[in-house]
Amino acid sequence: MHHAVPDFSTRETRETKETIETITPYRVAGNCKISIVSPEINQIDETNKTNQINQKNKNLESPMKALITGITGQDGSYLTEFLLSKGYEVHGLIRRSSSFNTQRIDHIYVDPHDPNPRLFLHHGDLSDSGQLMNLIYNIKPDEIYHLGAQSHVRVSFDIPEYTGDITALGTTRLLEALRRSGVKAKLYQASSSEMFGAAPSPQSETSPFLPRSPYAAAKVYAYWMVRNYREGYRSFASNGILFNHESPRRGETFVTRKITRALANMLGGNQKRLYLGNLNAKRDWGFAPEYLEAMWRILQQEEPDDYVIGTGESHSVKEFVDHAFSYAGIEITWKGQGVEEKGIVKGASSRWDPTLKPGDVLIEIDPRYFRPTEVESLQADITKARQHLGWEPRTTFEELVKIMVDYDMKLAGLEPGGEGIAISLNKGFAYTNHDYSFYEKIREGC
Ligand code: NAP
Ligand code: GDD
DSSP states (O other), rough: OOOOOOOSSOOHHOOOHHHHHHHHHHHOOOOOOOOOOOOOOOOOOOTTHHHHHOOOHHHHHHTOEEEEEEETHHHHHHHHHHHHHOEEEEEEEEEOOOSSOOTTGGGOOOTTTTOOEEEEEOOOTTTTHHHHHHHHHOOOOEEEEEEOOOHHHHHHSSHHHHHIIIIIIHHHHHHHHHHHHHHOOOOEEEEEEGGGGTTTTTBOTTOOOOOOSHHHHHHHHHHHHHHHHHHHHOOEEEEEEEEOEEEEOOOOTHHHHHHHHHHHHHHHHHSOOEEESSSOOEEOOOOOHHHHHHHHHHHHHSSEEEEEOOSSSOOEEEHHHHHHHHTTTEEEEEESEEEEEEEEEEOGGGTTTSSSSSTTTEEOOOOSSSSSSOOOOOOOOOOOIIIIIOOOOOOOOHHHHHHEEEEEHHHHTOOOOOOHHHHHHHHOOOTOOOOOOHHHHHTTTT
């Protein structure tokens, strides 16, 4: 679908603004400790390096070491918990920020002065090759999970050059730092189903890449750099081509979280309308904690390779809205066409009297959320992952919606339905409680 789009080039999007407004006040109020470690800057002797760094102590006492870029993001936070639960020592790259940006990992923070800390955070940026090289050389990780990126597709149209720098070239910087350091780490690249773009569904490892955004084009470049380093330099570098995955920790401006947060805010009487873009886009939405288990499995293979990870099911944005509202006891009916389409309350549980009543318009279209070029439909063919990794999704679309609604209701101070929380706790994710301890910490005055 093509949309007439107003000029986005100079204007901050509402989503960007909302993110800033939502996050900043909390962070400036906090004073949480963060364990930042700055390894000494070593001069790397090019001629000697391979010998030096291949002498890694592999005795059984020494834990596996992982370096994660994007550790403060949705996936990075779950992956950290998962790897810590497996006994890894985890090192994360975090960006210098004038306000705290570690809310997803604050609850697993360990003061480096405590005995046996296993989580270390290091300042750095994917635009800074020197620090990437320095960290790899000094940490000597066994595995690198490269999750850091400017990851918002819509925003990539506003800042295409920056997106290329971080999402595309950032991967090259990391691959090159790894190669030059001589460290024999396995590298996971967070490739994306967005790379398939206009390719017909279902998409597998052999589907063509027809990217439809600066973000997708940047990821395609990064994908091919990974393959080139694998083939040219025999690097153990693998692509996980992950379809959309969501959770209570999903960024607030991605559509699923935007919907579940808005729903909770509406039920709490704190938001009147939800403005969305393309309601008909279809995505293969899965539950994020399962996807980082796939990442880990990809790096446990004997040989590097590329894998599609998804659920195999596809649902529209409108379906997501319908399911979320219905779980909360609100039936939505859709009226109007195109930008005039509206989501209206058809019926509501008496629990929401008098906050919501039949006839209330809750959802409207704002063309600012349309993309100049859209990906209409994504649906994964996960045959290869099933066969080679033994990986299967365990959470259905309906369950995912319930999980996200429950956690956002909890966050908004409302009594959640409870089914979603029970599902998330009973699906075998013993290493996480999906919390954003950030909010708890504010109440503690940290
Ligand atoms: P996310 O929540 O947006 O997290 C992105 C991470 O990258 C954050 O930790 C962010 O740090 C970091 N980052 C951004 N710019 C950076 C820079 N210049 N230098 C260093 N770090 C930087 O993303 P996610 O959902 O966890 O996704 C993880 C990765 O998988 C991303 O590469 C994404 O593109 C890819 N992916 C995601 C999905 C999905 O559905 N979630 C699907 C396919 C692929 P700050 O916290 O400081 O911003
Ligand atoms: N964000 C957003 N906001 N998307 C909306 C809205 C809205 O108000 N209304 C409709 N949509 C539609 C988008 O146009 C898109 O078709 C779909 O909802 C999903 O959008 P996002 O949740 O922003 O995710 P994405 O599919 O563009 O990108 C995510 O998944 C990729 C994997 O396919 C990101 O996590 C990427 O980093 C990831 O690679």
